[in-house]
Amino acid sequence: MLSSPxxxxxxxxxxxxxxxxxxxxxxxxxxxxxxxxxxxxxKGPVGAVVALPIVLxxxxxxxxxxxxxGPQGFVGRFTEWAGIGLxxxxxxxxxxxxVFYSMPFVVQPIQNAFExxxxxxxxxAATLRASPLDTFFSVALPLAKPGxxxxxxxxxxxxxxxxxxxxxxxxxxxxKTRVVSVLIYDHVEALEYGQAHWLAGGMLAFSFLVLLxxxxxxxxxxx
Amino acid sequence: MxxxxxxxxxxxxxxxxxxxxLPGRGVTALFGQSGxxxxxxxxxxxxxxxxxxxxxxxxxxxxxxxxFMATHRRPLGYVFQDARLFAHLTVRxxxxxxxxxxxxxxxxxxxxxxxxxxELLGLGPLQERLPERLxxxxxxxxxxxxxxxxxxxxLLMDExxxxxxxxxxxxILPYLERLRDELDIPLIYVSHAADEVARLADHIVVLEAGxxxxxxxxxxxxxxxxxxxxxxxxxxxxxxxxVAERDAEWHLSRVEFDGGExxxxxxxxxxxxxxxxxxxxxxxxxxxxxxxxxxxMNLLPAVVIAHAGEDHPSAVLVxxxxxxxxxxxxxTRRSAQxxxxxxxxxxxxxxxxxxxxx
Numbered sequence: 001m002l003s004s005p006x007x008x009x010x011x012x013x014x015x016x017x018x019x020x021x022x023x024x025x026x027x028x029x030x031x032x033x034x035x036x037x038x039x040x041x042x043k044g045p046v047g048a049v050v051a052l053p054i055v056l057x058x059x060x061x062x063x064x065x066x067x068x069x070g071p072q073g074f075v076g077r078f079t080e081w082a083g084i085g086l087x088x089x090x091x092x093x094x095x096x097x098x099v100f101y102s103m104p105f106v107v108q109p110i111q112n113a114f115e116x117x118x119x120x121x122x123x124x125a126a127t128l129r130a131s132p133l134d135t136f137f138s139v140a141l142p143l144a145k146p147g148x149x150x151x152x153x154x155x156x157x158x159x160x161x162x163x164x165x166x167x168x169x170x171x172x173x174x175x176k177t178r179v180v181s182v183l184i185y186d187h188v189e190a191l192e193y194g195q196a197h198w199l200a201g202g203m204l205a206f207s208f209l210v211l212l213x214x215x216x217x218x219x220x221x222x223x
Numbered sequence: 224m225x226x227x228x229x230x231x232x233x234x235x236x237x238x239x240x241x242x243x244x245l246p247g248r249g250v251t252a253l254f255g256q257s258g259x260x261x262x263x264x265x266x267x268x269x270x271x272x273x274x275x276x277x278x279x280x281x282x283x284x285x286x287x288x289x290x291f292m293a294t295h296r297r298p299l300g301y302v303f304q305d306a307r308l309f310a311h312l313t314v315r316x317x318x319x320x321x322x323x324x325x326x327x328x329x330x331x332x333x334x335x336x337x338x339x340x341x342e343l344l345g346l347g348p349l350q351e352r353l354p355e356r357l358x359x360x361x362x363x364x365x366x367x368x369x370x371x372x373x374x375x376x377x378l379l380m381d382e383x384x385x386x387x388x389x390x391x392x393x394x395i396l397p398y399l400e401r402l403r404d405e406l407d408i409p410l411i412y413v414s415h416a417a418d419e420v421a422r423l424a425d426h427i428v429v430l431e432a433g434x435x436x437x438x439x440x441x442x443x444x445x446x447x448x449x450x451x452x453x454x455x456x457x458x459x460x461x462x463x464x465x466v467a468e469r470d471a472e473w474h475l476s477r478v479e480f481d482g483g484e485x486x487x488x489x490x491x492x493x494x495x496x497x498x499x500x501x502x503x504x505x506x507x508x509x510x511x512x513x514x515x516x517x518x519x520m521n522l523l524p525a526v527v528i529a530h531a532g533e534d535h536p537s538a539v540l541v542x543x544x545x546x547x548x549x550x551x552x553x554x555t556r557r558s559a560q561x562x563x564x565x566x567x568x569x570x571x572x573x574x575x576x577x578x579x580x581x
């Protein structure tokens with residue numbers, strides 16, 4: 001059965017994934033809006049940076065984040081100056097890492113949804129006296145709802161499945177940075193296959209259910 | 224009361240360059256082939272496209288060298304070719320959308336205004352439906368009502384019928400006619416269909432390659448012979464008439480116009496009603512004397528005013544006057560020469576087909 005460290009890790013994972021997803025919806029939506037509508041030269045480079053975590057090994061992301069957030073890195077110097085302290089090996093650091101790591105999985109579905117809406121409904125809203133901000137909230141957001149559902153599910157699930165980045169910048173501190181994926185690794189290292197099974201099986205079931213929900217929702221929409 | 228619009232806009236391979244003074248009331252048609260710039264001009268007027276120039280609508284400046292009023296601040300209504308209803312809102316939600324926002328910015332429609340517009344466009348039973356559950360014609364009617372409910376001071380329509388099939392067009396046209404008769408704001412109507420323009424417009428601007436090649440009152444402009452080259456098969460005259468008599472035996476109506484009378488198929492229009500009559504140039508032939516031994520019902524004396532070459536070298540377009548009304552006839556150049564149709568010559572016109580429109 002699940003032990004109390006197991007339960008703590010599950011809770012921590014849930015907390016990390018939830019906060020990461022909320023942060024990403026806040027940060028990712030303006031980025032997605034900009035990417036979907038800009039004709040700027042910067043669209044390519046910014047889009048590429050957002051997509052990097054899809055192709056990079058998580059250890060690479062973790063390695064650079066560790067350097068940037070460390071005492072010699074510019075983020076690290078800033079957080080120390082601001083009185084927050086250093087981020088690596090804290091829950092805050094884990095959040096920063098997760099936001100980067102899961103960014104494309106939130107930004108891209110929202111960006112696609114915004115692109116699919118196109119200019120037409122927005123122009124119609126303008127002729128009906130809606131300011132650009134008003135149009136964004138009253139037309140663009142509701143029409144992009146399927147994209148937001150996909151983004152939320154993928155962002156959450158992808159953060160739950162994070163391993164390499166966590167290991168690099170979070171370490172393995174119980175109750176602070178030890179998430180489920182890391183704990184499974186610990187159990188296997190210690191040859192506690194029974195414990196590992198509970199968690200791994202749980203992850204498997206969770207991932208399947210999430211994807212099932214996603215494909216059912218989006219599949220029904222496209223009919 | 225007028226709309227002064229002067230715009231210059233350059234795109235690769237296309238330039239819009241117009242300086243127009245349009246009447247501040249009634250229906251003005253922006254007419255021309257696709258690609259002539261009529262939609263771009265309409266978008267400039269709406270502020271959806273930003274051309275250099277200035278725009279003044281009934282005394283109010285919307286754009287000049289130093290200022291540009293954003294679309295959402297312009298008191299206009301815009302009906303797009305594709306209705307562009309908001310898919311996430313019901314018909315009612317779509318209607319409310321602009322009405323609520325216009326209300327916040329000034330006088331909007333009250334519930335009486337709402338009911339009369341909903342009734343005018345026959346939307347009563349549709350209000351709880353989602354746009355995807357509406358036919359193309361119904362969508363366009365909702366779009367028109369949605370625009371009207373913002374109580375605009377200028378209504379813009381971009382080919383509202385172009386994406387509809389013939390039956391749907393016939394369904395919408397009566398609504399547009401009612402609108403024309405009941406609306407007291409100017410309507411600028413973009414179209415490439417001469418029959419729609421003839422039916423709805425009071426004033427016409429003919430655009431070609433981004434420039435206005437002609438503009439003026441509808442009847443006068445359509446009867447110009449230096450212009451119908453651009454109208455081709457659609458060249459013809461439009462004028463007002465009154466239904467004077469209905470003949471039950473032959474199912475015909477007699478209409479009187481300034482210059483004579485015509486017999487037309489009885490289409491149920493009551494006696495005394497003002498109608499528009501359209502006679503296409505290709506349906507008019509000319510004879511030097513009156514012939515009663517032909518099947519054609521409408522024979523009228525006329526005077527030749529002028530003629531001009533057509534786009535095909537075999538054809539000429541002859542401008543004729545019957546009383547105060549101008550008519551066009553398309554003939555072969557050979558016939559025109561054989562009949563010796565010099566200006567001032569008195570002839571008989573034989574009219575094969577007359578359409579009562581609007």
